[in-house]
Amino acid sequence: MQNNWWKILACILLIYTLIVGLSTPIEPGLKSVSSLIISPENTSIHVEGYNTHFLDQKESQSVTLRNDSGQWVCAEISKVISNTELLVEIDYTPKVSQAMFRLFISNSLDGTMEYSDMNFKGAEVNAFIRANSACSNFTGYSKDTFAFPYVRNLYESIRNLFFHVPMWFAMIVIMLLSAIYGILYLAKGEIKRDIQSETAISVGLLLAFLGLATGSVWAKFTWSEHTAIWSLQGWWVDDPKLNGSAIATLIYCAYYVLKRSINDKISAARIAAVYNIFAFVMFFVLIMIYPRIQGGLHPGMENNPAFSSYDLNNNLRLVFYPAIIGFILLSIWIWQIRSRIAWLKYKREYED
Amino acid sequence: MTEIAHFVKKEFQLDWRNRTLIGSILLYVISSIYVTHLAFQNAIDLPTWNSLFWIITLFTAFNASSKSFSQEERKFLYLYMLISPQKLLISKMLYNILLMLIIGSLSLFGFYLFISNEFLSTDNFWLYYLSVSLGAIGLAVILTMISAIASKTGNQTGMMAILGFPVIIPFLLATIKFSGETLIGKGLHLSGSYLLMMSAIIVMVGLLSYLLFPYIWRE
Numbered sequence: 193m194q195n196n197w198w199k200i201l202a203c204i205l206l207i208y209t210l211i212v213g214l215s216t217p218i219e220p221g222l223k224s225v226s227s228l229i230i231s232p233e234n235t236s237i238h239v240e241g242y243n244t245h246f247l248d249q250k251e252s253q254s255v256t257l258r259n260d261s262g263q264w265v266c267a268e269i270s271k272v273i274s275n276t277e278l279l280v281e282i283d284y285t286p287k288v289s290q291a292m293f294r295l296f297i298s299n300s301l302d303g304t305m306e307y308s309d310m311n312f313k314g315a316e317v318n319a320f321i322r323a324n325s326a327c328s329n330f331t332g333y334s335k336d337t338f339a340f341p342y343v344r345n346l347y348e349s350i351r352n353l354f355f356h357v358p359m360w361f362a363m364i365v366i367m368l369l370s371a372i373y374g375i376l377y378l379a380k381g382e383i384k385r386d387i388q389s390e391t392a393i394s395v396g397l398l399l400a401f402l403g404l405a406t407g408s409v410w411a412k413f414t415w416s417e418h419t420a421i422w423s424l425q426g427w428w429v430d431d432p433k434l435n436g437s438a439i440a441t442l443i444y445c446a447y448y449v450l451k452r453s454i455n456d457k458i459s460a461a462r463i464a465a466v467y468n469i470f471a472f473v474m475f476f477v478l479i480m481i482y483p484r485i486q487g488g489l490h491p492g493m494e495n496n497p498a499f500s501s502y503d504l505n506n507n508l509r510l511v512f513y514p515a516i517i518g519f520i521l522l523s524i525w526i527w528q529i530r531s532r533i534a535w536l537k538y539k540r541e542y543e544d
Numbered sequence: 545m546t547e548i549a550h551f552v553k554k555e556f557q558l559d560w561r562n563r564t565l566i567g568s569i570l571l572y573v574i575s576s577i578y579v580t581h582l583a584f585q586n587a588i589d590l591p592t593w594n595s596l597f598w599i600i601t602l603f604t605a606f607n608a609s610s611k612s613f614s615q616e617e618r619k620f621l622y623l624y625m626l627i628s629p630q631k632l633l634i635s636k637m638l639y640n641i642l643l644m645l646i647i648g649s650l651s652l653f654g655f656y657l658f659i660s661n662e663f664l665s666t667d668n669f670w671l672y673y674l675s676v677s678l679g680a681i682g683l684a685v686i687l688t689m690i691s692a693i694a695s696k697t698g699n700q701t702g703m704m705a706i707l708g709f710p711v712i713i714p715f716l717l718a719t720i721k722f723s724g725e726t727l728i729g730k731g732l733h734l735s736g737s738y739l740l741m742m743s744a745i746i747v748m749v750g751l752l753s754y755l756l757f758p759y760i761w762r763e
Contacts, residue, residue, distance in 0.1 A: 378756075440710075449706055450693070453699060453703065454697055462760070463693055465759070466756045466760055467693050470689065470711070470753075473749075474710075478714040482714060482717060
């Protein structure tokens with residue numbers, strides 16, 4: 193029991209990830225507007241919400257627009273169609289100091305939701321206007337229940353963060369362990385270390401394929417929304433992390449080919465260990481350098497693969513960090529069991 | 545030190561006497577450049593020129609360095625008594641570096657002559673040549689180690705491709721990026737980080753090979 197506390201911890205963390213990660217609702221948000229352009233002829237905007245309660249919260253609901261210069265434009269809700277649809281009537285102003293506005297809709301249950309990039313067309317831009325005080329009919333509410341942030345085009349799939357990203361973290365840890373056991377094998381020459389190193393790679397490859405699968409599904413439904421679900425397009429996108437992980441998978445598949453192509457068990461183990469250490473260094477270079485050379489679609493990737501630049505909020509972190517630890521511990525557990533099985537098989541084959 | 549010099553000299557003498565290796569590599573470079581010339585019909589832009597150059601150099605490097613250790617298997621015991629594995633590796637690496645520098649210069653000349661001469665000018669030539677040299681050194685260093693690993697398997701050329709291509713990609717990408725930047729006239733102050741990256745990979749792989757090679761060589 194004393195040695196198995198981390199297995200219990202892994203189970204607790206993964207069950208916590210599954211329950212909290214899948215059951216926490218997504219914050220309400222504004223999904224789309226009928227037109228981004230507001231002109232004297234077009235002041236009525238049809239707004240579509242996500243997880244919103246427009247109809248239930250009709251009484252406390254109000255709407256306004258604001259730009260970055262702190263200028264407010266008043267608006268009112270002309271018709272509520274359903275819980276997720278309503279019509280907004282905007283008071284068109286001819287003079288604005290900045291044409292880009294953000295639309296805010298607020299009610300007591302959903303809090304304040306915003307939609308950016310509303311453009312006042314035909315208005316006199318840069319006209320000097322004193323910043324208005326807030327519109328009298330607008331009341332901003334804040335939401336205080338526990339929820340994951342609403343990100344347009346991610347929607348519910350934001351939960352994949354707790355499964356897709358930890359797969360890669362766990363894979364890197366497992367591959368590092370494999371390289372360390374390769375070094376141990378070269379130093380001591382115990383065949384058990386080689387078996388442990390090889391099974392670590394098999395677990396790492398399993399994680400790599402799972403990471404590729406979860407990433408592929410995620411890419412299809414977020415970055416490639418426009419493609420038809422049955423078409424092959426969009427399951428694979430051109431992104432350095434994706435290409436990097438595919439190359440890493442190739443590097444480690446080659447390890448198996450190398451090991452099987454040498455007949456002598458001992459020299460196969462030694463040469464494979466050398467290649468393993470070599471491959472890990474190149475794999476590390478790959479994941480450190482490649483994203484810096486080529487910007488990509490992944491978040492926080494302008495030219496820096498640092499973890500701090502993921503746009504995480506605190507609610508996501510509350511599940512994300514336990515998920516990482518949970519998946520790393522789970523993969524170490526799988527690795528331990530698999531290497532024990534492989535070691536017993538080896539003993540039965542060669543030592544009887 | 546003299547041992548290493550003797551070994552590099554021995555390699556040159558062997559290849560010079562035999563001439564099949566050098567001849568086949570020369571023929572490989574020239575014919576692949578000529579095929580490219582015929583296939584592209586001068587309809588080529590700068591990134592394509594640069595990428596094609598590196599792809600042809602990469603394949604030539606694979607060809608040239610895959611033979612590094614295959615001939616040594618027969619005289620293994622003799623070599624084992626003669627020289628320490630580290631020294632053997634260094635001499636092989638040096639020989640491959642020299643060979644790759646010659647191949648790189650040659651294929652640059654071929655590209656200038658046959659494919660297009662509008663991208664290289666006196667302004668960017670030396671910086672581009674620096675990237676070619678550094679790329680050639682890196683390819684030689686990485687592929688020497690890969691060829692040492694592959695020589696221990698039954699299927700030398702096949703294993704070279706399987707093990708070498710994925711491993712070489714990070715270095716090759718940095719090289720293509722750096723040489724592309726120098727080609728469009730960016731100075732070292734703008735593209736210097738790639739230079740640093742390439743040098744770091746070369747030094748790291750060199751050190752790693754130095755440490756790990758004895759384990760491959762020991763039988």
